Amino acid sequence: xxxxxxxxxxxxxxxxxxxxxxxxxxxxxxxxxxxxxxxxxxxxxxxxxxxxxxxxxxxxxxxxxxxxxxxxxxxxxxxxxxxxxxxxxxxxxxxxxxxxxxxxxxxxxxxxxxxxxxxxxxxxxxxxxxxxxxxxxxxxx
Numbered sequence: 044x045x046x047x048x049x050x051x052x053x054x055x056x057x058x059x060x061x062x063x064x065x066x067x068x069x070x071x072x073x074x075x076x077x078x079x080x081x082x083x084x085x086x087x088x089x090x091x092x093x094x095x096x097x098x099x100x101x102x103x104x105x106x107x108x109x110x111x112x113x114x115x116x117x118x119x120x121x122x123x124x125x126x127x128x129x130x131x132x133x134x135x136x137x138x139x140x141x142x143x144x145x146x147x148x149x150x151x152x153x154x155x156x157x158x159x160x161x162x163x164x165x166x167x168x169x170x171x172x173x174x175x176x177x178x179x180x181x182x183x184x
Contacts, residue, residue, distance in 0.1 A: 047157035048166035061170040069150050070177035076144035083140075087147050089184055091133065095151065096175050098126065103168045106161065116161040123164060126155050150174070 050056040060066075073087035102123055109115040134141050134148040154167050 046159075046163065048163055048170070054160075054162040054166075057166055057169065061166070062173040066170060066173035067177045067181070069146070070174050070181050070183065072146040073144055073150075073174075073178060074181055074183045076146050084144050084146075085141055087144055087178070087183065088142075089179070091143050091147075092175060092178055092183065095126070095130070095147075096171060098129065099168055099171050102126075103164075106164060112161045116164065120158070120164075123158055124155055127152050 046052075046054060048054070048057060048061065050058055073092070076084045076086060102119065105119055105122075106112055106116060109119070130143065130148045130151040133143045134145060154170065158164050158167055
């Protein structure tokens with residue numbers, strides 16, 4: 044059994060579902076989040092999606108600039124993990140205005156929690172790019 048993102052232990056075979064069915068399902072859940080009568084759960088706007096995607100792409104550029112990303116990624120991993128605090132800020136506790144749906148917060152947290160090394164981060168970037176594509180393809184605005 045492989046890791047979260049991969050089919051194999053060597054992390055050479057990315058789980059296809061993350062770039063296809065799962066990515067599409069996540070994107071749809073951001074466009075049509077579950078309604079919660081106690082708390083407003085907004086749709087994800089393209090501006091908010093872009094904000095987080097740009098953040099991930101900026102981190103990817105920094106990782107790609109490392110001389111030996113396999114060994115040096117640990118230096119940047121804490122910054123990658125900060126994506127969770129940024130998504131928490133945009134999706135605060137009930138009673139305050141949420142800028143993003145709970146589904147998006149859960150997606151980012153789940154992805155980031157499973158990033159242990161350089162290969163996991165690269166897989167996350169690919170997955171996120173697929174989600175962004177499906178978001179727009181499914182009518183996200």
